[in-house]
Amino acid sequence: MLVTGNDILVPARAGKYGVGSFNTNNMEITQAIIHTAERLRSPVMVQMSEGAIKYGGQDLANIVIDLAERATVPVALHLDHGSSYESALKAIKMGFTSVMIDASHHQFAENIQETRRVVEAAHAMGISVEAELGRLGGIEEHIVVDEKDAFLTDPEEAVQFVEQTGTDYLAIAIGTSHGAYKGKGRPFIDHERIEKIEKLLSIPLVAHGSSGVPAEIVQRFRDCGGEIGDAFGIADEDLQRATQHGIAKVNVDTDLRLAMTVGVREILKNSPKEFDPRKIMGPAREVMSKIVEHKLGVLGSVGKA
Numbered sequence: 175m176l177v178t179g180n181d182i183l184v185p186a187r188a189g190k191y192g193v194g195s196f197n198t199n200n201m202e203i204t205q206a207i208i209h210t211a212e213r214l215r216s217p218v219m220v221q222m223s224e225g226a227i228k229y230g231g232q233d234l235a236n237i238v239i240d241l242a243e244r245a246t247v248p249v250a251l252h253l254d255h256g257s258s259y260e261s262a263l264k265a266i267k268m269g270f271t272s273v274m275i276d277a278s279h280h281q282f283a284e285n286i287q288e289t290r291r292v293v294e295a296a297h298a299m300g301i302s303v304e305a306e307l308g309r310l311g312g313i314e315e316h317i318v319v320d321e322k323d324a325f326l327t328d329p330e331e332a333v334q335f336v337e338q339t340g341t342d343y344l345a346i347a348i349g350t351s352h353g354a355y356k357g358k359g360r361p362f363i364d365h366e367r368i369e370k371i372e373k374l375l376s377i378p379l380v381a382h383g384s385s386g387v388p389a390e391i392v393q394r395f396r397d398c399g400g401e402i403g404d405a406f407g408i409a410d411e412d413l414q415r416a417t418q419h420g421i422a423k424v425n426v427d428t429d430l431r432l433a434m435t436v437g438v439r440e441i442l443k444n445s446p447k448e449f450d451p452r453k454i455m456g457p458a459r460e461v462m463s464k465i466v467e468h469k470l471g472v473l474g475s476v477g478k479a
């Protein structure tokens with residue numbers, strides 16, 4: 175069933191498990207996410223960035239909404255990294271049941287102002303809101319935040335921010351970053367910071383940049399002609415620990431991008447005569463489903479629906 179982000183995340187924080195919030199850009203990615211969540215009796219969030227909305231529009235949103243409505247587990251459709259009040263409202267008009275307003279690149283006061291506007295409008299329409307305080311490293315398509323400007327979330331500021339905005343859940347900067355290159359070996363996660371914020375805030379916390387970038391997928395990507403550098407993601411143990419301390423929503427995009435591309439590349443390389451789209455996208459869907467299954471296991475949401 176299609177529900178709001180709060181319907182999924184409030185129980186997750188209380189139950190000390192994480193809920194995967196997976197980015198989608200087409201039908202097969204959406205099916206891999208929702209069908210795997212149903213098979214494992216797990217709540218799940220499907221998210222579309224503004225880039226995905228530009229790419230797939232209402233067509234793609236409708237695929238997500240229809241699968242979510244027919245799903246036997248709770249599913250929310252979430253706007254990822256909404257960049258403005260207008261963007262958030264447009265998403266709600268498109269049928270999104272959760273919206274992020276990411277004003278984290280503004281000064282504190284502007285972030286509060288912009289976030290509060292979205293919260294008031296979204297709440298008037300029964301939609302829940304994610305906001306962000308602190309800056310991730312990594313590349314967000316339109317924002318390149320290089321290391322020196324990336325700053326982690328201040329716990330006391332987070333309390334003020336939530337009080338003054340009314341946001342339903344909060345994305346905090348704790349060392350993660352977007353993309354396949356999160357740091358050498360085992361990227362640093364500031365668990366002390368998470369645990370400080372956990373004690374000060376009772377709302378669900380959100381971890382962005384939480385792809386694991388599994389070595390096996392990276393190797394398969396290289397073996398079928400993909401070019402990728404020294405790619406590392408967030409260790410499963412770090413994610414598990416974070417979900418025990420307030421992190422309830424965990425954003426994953428890169429892992430599904432790599433998985434889909436591995437699936438397609440392996441077919442094109444090993445079956446050069448193949449040109450049936452179902453034989454090319456079908457196996458890619460399988461590779462993605464396995465990644466979703468692993469992640470839901472790591473987050474502890476299996477059987478929670």
Ligand SMILES: O=C(COP(=O)(O)O)N(O)CCCCOP(=O)(O)O
Nearest residue numbers: 223225353382383384385425427428
């Ligand atoms: O936190 C994450 C995912 O982090 P990850 O890279 O670790 O999967 N996200 O919020 C996904 C961001 C994807 C935006 O990309 P486009 O604008 O190109 O659609």
Ligand code: NA
Nearest residue numbers: 253254255274
């Ligand atoms: Na988000």
Ligand SMILES: [Zn+2]
Nearest residue numbers: 352382383425
């Ligand atoms: Zn993000």
